[in-house]
Amino acid sequence: MAEHPAYPVGLRLTGRRVVVLGGGQVAQRRLPALIAAGADILLVSPEATPSVEAMADTGEITWARRRYEPGDLTDAWYALIATSDPETNAQASAEAETRRVWCVRSDNADAATAWTPATGHSEGVTVAVLTTRARGRDPRHTAAIRDAVVEGLRDGTLVAPHHRTRTPGVALVGGGPGDPDLITVRGRRLLAEADVVIADRLGPRDLLAELPPHVEVIDAAKIPYGRFMAQEAINNALIEHAKQGKSVVRLKGGDPFVFGRGMEEAQALAQAGIPCTVVPGISSSISVPGAAGIPVTHRGVAHEFTVVSGHVAPDDERSLVDWPSLARLTGTLVVLMGVDKIGRIAETLIEHGKSPATPVALVQEGTTAAQRRVDATLATVAETVRTEDVKPPAVIVIGEVVSVGPKTPAVAHPVTPE
Incomplete structure (x- = not known):
């Protein structure tokens, strides 16, 4: 035959x-x-x-x-x-x-x-690669072709023009902790298809250099105690460009809904009748400690972790954090946006029962080429921040997991489920 x-x-x-x-x-x-x-x-x-x-x-x-x-x-x-x-x-x-x-x-x-066939999927498109003849079929080569096509569609390096009218709207994209490789594939694809990108300072900045020349990039940087773009102005910019029929990406650091004010933007868009897509991102509260070799949970050490904002001090009337309760927890405490408040935070935790010897790690510029880790204790962390000149953005990890590492002996007495 x-x-x-x-x-x-x-x-x-x-x-x-x-x-x-x-x-x-x-x-x-x-x-x-x-x-x-x-x-x-x-x-x-x-x-x-x-x-x-x-x-x-x-x-x-x-x-x-x-x-x-x-x-x-x-x-x-x-x-x-x-x-x-x-x-x-x-x-x-x-x-x-x-x-x-x-x-x-x-x-x-x-x-x-x-x-x-070797198949893959990318946002409503199925890629199927089939060798033309039975004899001499090379499944690995077929799979490699599939992977190359799917990856190109996902990361935006392979872009096919849309011949049907796209529905204008806004995508709130979590860009991850800083390393451009840690944005989700969906987020990267939407970024590649955008007409306008409104970017935070903490977003993966390297990705902006890959955008085509026609894409308008708006700097929405919120530098602490410096020049900033008010949230209302950001909301208005999102609405204005979307109403012009453009595809808009709001590129945010971490996850849009983890101290990212993403819901405020989603609410403003909903009130204006603008379609909004939320693309979750990898939160720095987990990824940055992990990149520095710190597990936020570890068998026999921590069965819980709590993420808290440190942008206002514990004694500030605006604080919504129950710091006394946090001091009584035995798990891991991750503090975001708290570098300049860490002294008062440490004092408060100690005042309410936390041991002054509790290990603390500060991971600055996590997942980027400038990442560095500085270790201390609750008793010494304030002075350490000053002497080591730790600057934001930095993730602060408080708890025994800071002392856990690849060379740490395995737990001798694991917990046995009832």
Whole structure:
């Protein structure tokens, strides 16, 4: 038989019967996509991996715990044959041919009537890469092509023009802690498609250099005790540009809703009737300690962590923080925006029972090339900030986890669940 390239097609399997033979690693990889497609899935296999078994337990698939029997492919639209027995695979493949059921075989692509492409997804687009001929197929090369295309779509380096009118609106994008590689793939894609970007000082600034020349960048930097753009002015700028039919990205450091005033902007946009998309970001409260080698929780050391804003002192009437309660907690305390208030914060925690010897770490410019870590205790942290000239932005970690590191011995007496 002469070889011809496969004909690519997208199967709409919602509510349609799909039979999977074999519950091993192949099924474990392929089943999630079939479930996502809404297929009515029958798995026929005497055994299954724990992950596949969990799919059956939750009702996502129906599991017949036995070997393949002739007739199992009755009324099927599609079949995946992936047992460890070549004779069974050949018998099932012959039934599929007789019943005109498109069939994929994991053990012999040449004998199959269908091939599974290497697929990936990026915001409503499915990328499927298929080798043109069965013989000489290189799955790794096919997967590499898929990965390159999907990554290009996600990070904006591969941009296809929109031929349909885009709905104008605003995306509140969390840019992460500073390293441009730590923005989410969705955030990076929206940034690449933006007409206007209103950026914070703490956002990943390196990404702005990658924007096309036509993109308008507005500096909304809020430098402490220096020049700043009032929140109302930021809200007005978002609304004004969106009403002009532009795609607007509000690029913020960390996560928009973690001390980022993102909800204020979302509320202003809602009142103006502007569509708003929120793209979560990696919060510096977790990522920066992690980048400095500090786990905010650790077995046998801390079962909780609390994130608190230190932009106002504990004795300030504007403070909404219950500092006495925080002092009684045994877990980790992460303080953001508190470098210039750390002396008073430490005094308050000690006054309410926290040990003066409690370890403290200050991580300045976390996840960036300028990152540095300075260690102290509650008793010494105020003086350490002065002598080491620690400047914002810096994340402050208070608790025993500061002393935990890769060389720390494992917990000798782990907690046993009741």
